[in-house]
Amino acid sequence: MKPDVYRMFLKQLIRNYLIGSGAAVLGVGSILIFTTLDVPVKELLRLASILIGSLIIMAAAELLLFRRHIAPIRSLFQEAFPTPEMMKAAYYRVHKFPLLAVRRILGPHLLGLSIPSITVSLLMIHAGALSVPYYYVGLACMGAVLIASLHAMIEFFLTNQAIRPLLMHIQQTYASRFATDLMLNGKVLVPIQRKFQWSAFLLGTFPILIFSMATQIRLGAHAEQAAADYSRWAAVVVVMCILFSSLGAWLLARDIVHPIQGLFQAQQNVRDGDFSTQAPDLYADEFSRLVSGFNHMLEGLQIRERMNKQLIQSYFTTLAAALDARDPYTAGHSLRVADFSVRIGRLFSLSEKELDVIRRSALLHDIGKIGIRDTVLLKEGRLTDEEFTAIKQHPVLGVNILKQIDPAEAVADILPGVRSHHEQYNGGGYPDGLAGEDIPLLGRIIAIADAYDAMTSDRPYRKGMNREKALSILEEGQGLQWDPKLVPLFVRAMREEV
Structure with missing residues (x-):
């Protein structure tokens, strides 16, 4: 196995992590904290030190889990002559890496950042080192979950791109050594419907939730009654936005899954020997091209199938005539x-x-x-x-x-x-x-x-x-x-x- 391919994969993962962390944690999170809170500079520096310390703990916890996740892949590239079982295990692990990235971010990433930050912040508020209300910590927890979700989504799609060269290399090596293909054979690790639903839901609800929390903090610093009135109004708006995002995400996912299911069913019919089937051409987007291409390919298969049947029939008839x-x-x-x-x-x-x-x-x-x-x-x-x-x-x-x-x-x-x-x-x-x-x-x-x-x-x-x-x-x-x-x-x- 070529170690260069593995090293490029690691570099890409690190680059993706920095992009995701920069966009979500350091970007959105830092801006939200340092532009929304109206506290003295001394307290902002204390908050910054809390954030930096939590980031160190988060990185350590996440690194431990990452080493475990990548172990089958690392072992494959360290072995001069890997067995088929080793290559299969690494191949499936590479396919799971986008999903594992989400688990790392919503696990040690989120907890490693949130738990130390919350604990130290509460202690500082209690000791008088921070002059913010206790409920700000609750809002910060909600914000951390949202930011981690955004980071997880970014990491998922970037990792999904990064694994493709590595998958191709493992497939080609497996085919050259063992004269057979290495594939998932139709196994679905991440259903496209779930992927689209969660992505659309997060994109639809993230801005309004972040804005609502930021506004709550700003109002709370100036007028307690205005903040209370805003909270009730914002709760109604947020619920409406969540429902709307959920409905939109469900409709989008269903619109994408439907043509895929139609093509899959037609493919199943062809695999069962039914070449008369046709994928329904009911779409006006890019799926129309895909369906049309599938049906044209199927027409070619039908012609070949008829020719093969005629050839076989002629063969049998000729053989019978020769016997007679x-x-x-x-x-x-x-x-x-x-x-x-x-x-x-x-x-x-x-x-x-x-x-x-x-x-x-x-x-x-x-x-x-x-x-x-x-x-x-x-x-x-x-x-x-x-x-x-x-x-x-x-x-x-x-x-x-x-x-x-x-x-x-x-x-x-x-x-x-x-x-x-x-x-x-x-x-x-x-x-x-x-x-x-x-x-x-x-x-x-x-x-x-x-x-x-x-x-x-x-x-x-x-x-x-x-x-x-x-x-x-x-x-x-x-x-x-x-x-x-x-x-x-x-x-x-x-x-x-x-």
Whole structure:
């Protein structure tokens, strides 16, 4: 790992901290204290010394927590050959660093500054070293919370920018060493809705609260009755502002989250294989570009998906035709069996996706016959027991042939039909002797289609049966050789065609 990247990260964090502290604590806080309070210069110097001492305590407490937060990242860059677990731990910690920065500021940062300041200020007021009312300390506590919240927000967004080069470096190193990507894989550490709600709420309420407290202090120094009247009026205004900011923050967050959820749902549909989905284009801002780009990308995927399906279908059809070409008397057998099988599947109310699997499986149901010798496969007379045993191996041979296709997932769904299309409902079939519904549905469907086409097709040693006789044989064999639920559907449909 490159230590320079880590050092740049630390420098950026320090720079961000100084910017946030300067803007929030030293900027807003100091200005609020030293321009609002009407006290002698001697007391202002005492307040300044309290603030400086508290800042030292705050920095020490925050540094201790920061060292613990950065430990997994530091360990990663100190190790010459870090393990995958070390890199993953550091990667997740870097992602959490903006949120950890908020926790540091609202934890040791706020408490390390507030507790010493409040304690020393109360003691000084009690001893007469500060001539301010006790309730000023309460207002100071409220101001400290507001200023810390502002600092936390600034630090969060600055740190969010600072972690990106480090994340990219860890990802690239992980990919080069372990040949795989390191990602969050959709895990949400900081929901965008919460981020926008809190940011908008703070930006909306911070100015009015700071102004109200500052005005309270200034009025309290001159007119007690005016300060009391102002407090009641300011309380109503502040509550209204908080409610308005809360509503605005909620509306803003919802307006941003809605299109993101739409895109995420469309992405989920695509991942599940539904390329017909579209992200709703309902927006007039930059999300319109994002949605439009997503939908254009999806159209390209749809075109490629159609081409892939056509290519696969052509591949299966060509392979089936090549198989049938070995025997001129069975030419077209695989295509006809596929058509009959799809018809049975449709009568059984199967989905289009399932019908596609049926068609592909039926097209290649006899692919194992490639491994049978011509002297056996093309023999015109009666087969010997040995030859019939060889023929009975073609379902297993077919599965073994198809398993050579890579990736295996491409044909995994059609293998049950190829292997089991000669099983019989009563258990008398082959190669596994399965019975009833233990036979895969693909095999039960193809068995009917295969038998019907075999009976109605001409062979060199016999002429094919007529339709009605073949259908009658199927009826007689339902529950014995063929599925008793599927046969009536097929027979009824074939007779209705006449």
